[in-house]
Amino acid sequence: MQICSHLVPSLKLIINSFLTVQIFLFFVDDIVIVMKYIYLSEYASFNKSRVIIKNILYICQYKFNTIMQELIKEITLDTIKSRHSVRRYTEEPLSEEHNNILKEIVDKCNASGNFNMQLITDEPNAFGKSFFARYGKFYNVRNYICLIGPKAKETEERLGYYGEIVVLKAQQLGINSCWCGLSYSKSNAIFKINDGEKLYALIALGYGENQGVQHKSKSPDKISSDIASSPEWYLEGIEAALLGPSAVNQQKFHFRYINDNRVAVSTDWGFYNKTDIGIAKLHFEIGSQKEISWI
Ligand SMILES: Cc1cc2nc3c(=O)[nH]c(=O)nc-3n(C[C@H](O)[C@H](O)[C@H](O)COP(=O)(O)O)c2cc1C
Numbered sequence: 001m002q003i004c005s006h007l008v009p010s011l012k013l014i015i016n017s018f019l020t021v022q023i024f025l026f027f028v029d030d031i032v033i034v035m036k037y038i039y040l041s042e043y044a045s046f047n048k049s050r051v052i053i054k055n056i057l058y059i060c061q062y063k064f065n066t067i068m069q070e071l072i073k074e075i076t077l078d079t080i081k082s083r084h085s086v087r088r089y090t091e092e093p094l095s096e097e098h099n100n101i102l103k104e105i106v107d108k109c110n111a112s113g114n115f116n117m118q119l120i121t122d123e124p125n126a127f128g129k130s131f132f133a134r135y136g137k138f139y140n141v142r143n144y145i146c147l148i149g150p151k152a153k154e155t156e157e158r159l160g161y162y163g164e165i166v167v168l169k170a171q172q173l174g175i176n177s178c179w180c181g182l183s184y185s186k187s188n189a190i191f192k193i194n195d196g197e198k199l200y201a202l203i204a205l206g207y208g209e210n211q212g213v214q215h216k217s218k219s220p221d222k223i224s225s226d227i228a229s230s231p232e233w234y235l236e237g238i239e240a241a242l243l244g245p246s247a248v249n250q251q252k253f254h255f256r257y258i259n260d261n262r263v264a265v266s267t268d269w270g271f272y273n274k275t276d277i278g279i280a281k282l283h284f285e286i287g288s289q290k291e292i293s294w295i
Contacts, residue, residue: 007108031056064112068165072106076166080243082138084212085167086176088139091170092207094121098173102205105169106145109162117162118191126189127204128217136183143205144184146170146191159200163243167203168282176208181244201275203270217242217249230257233288237263240287242282253280264295267290 020174088112094102099121106119120126120143127133127141147163167177180202191199220227220238227235234257242251258262265281269274285292 002272003051004063010054010235013094019234021140034105034164045147050054051090052110055141064108067108068112069170071105071165072282072286075165075172077240077287079168079171080240080286081241082211082282083171083177083245084214085178085245086206086211086212087137087141087178087204089204089206090209091139091174092142094143094206096173096222096232098175101173102166102170103177104152105166109165109264113149113158115147115155115159115162116192116197117148117159118146120144120146120190126184126202129188130183130185132183133185136168138178138180138183141204141206144180145203145205147202148197149200151196155198156200156272156274157278157281160275160280161282163201163203163275164279167284168286170205175205175225179275180248181275201272215245215249223251223253224255226257232264233290237284237288237290237292240283243284243287244276244279246276246279253277255284260273260294261290261295262293263295 037226070252075145099119102119106117109115110117122142123144124140124142127138130138133141145163145166147159163179167179170177184202184204186199189199189202193199220235220242223242224230224234224238227238227246234255238255241253243257246252248271250270250273252268252270253276254266256266258264263284264275264283267277270276281292
């Protein structure tokens with residue numbers, strides 16, 4: 001009995017800690033949004049508070065990776081097959097429900113990838129007042145996502161990966177899209193940028209006048225030399241990667257099967273080639289249905 005009475009406080013402590021962790025994980029999205037706001041604002045002017053916040057954000061990261069994995073798991077090969085770039089949109093504004101879902105996805109991507117992507121709706125000028133957009137046959141683009149992230153070498157590829165998650169989730173909702181590196185007017189687009197960040201590209205969104213057309217594609221052996229000796233899932237990954245969007249449809253990426261779930265990826269030089277790699281990696285993961293260890 002005496003041993004039991006000694007154990008009770010320890011057990012209580014364990015249960016309380018467990019509950020605290022559960023509550024923390026449940027509210028982690030909101031906690032991180034507030035933390036990030038404080039981190040970027042004047043309130044975090046002391047270095048010490050910035051360090052503490054950075055550490056909390058770091059702890060939260062593993063939870064976000066799980067959230068992202070869950071989001072990605074919902075995307076099917078059928079979604080990948082049905083997505084094509086759409087440049088002409090109807091007048092119909094994004095429904096409130098779609099707007100909210102997209103915002104939620106963008107928030108999750110921002111929290112997980114440390115980006116500052118922004119969903120802009122009912123704004124016609126970024127594409128309407130751009131010579132390149134008209135030349136590029138864009139019509140009636142009133143919604144877009146500004147892909148903003150830290151000025152860093154790896155951001156372009158990471159934004160490719162995360163931006164394509166938004167594209168494919170939008171496709172599942174019946175919202176069409178087109179990645180856009182050039183065909184928009186930066187001076188007429190609406191977005192808010194912080195020090196140390198950069199606008200990398202836009203993604204046009206809306207209900208399309210059409211569903212787009214399947215792009216011409218390289219054959220699998222043009223982007224991977226070891227197809228014949230690789231496992232089935234690897235070929236499925238390659239096929240899904242080739243269905244993805246790429247700047248001027250260049251498909252300048254190369255894959256190589258290493259062993260187990262290890263795959264190497266590289267690119268030839270090209271306009272937005274790193275963004276293309278990020279997109280291709282996501283497609284490969286969805287197509288192969290494997291957790292890939294990238295080299
Ligand atoms: C990073 C990136 C930038 C792009 N920039 C433009 C652009 O400025 N203008 C445009 O009309 N299309 C642009 N596209 C769309 C590509 O032309 C399109 O993805 C490609 O032709 C393949 O067609 P699909 O998306 O229908 O599969 C871009 C695509 C990517 C991935």
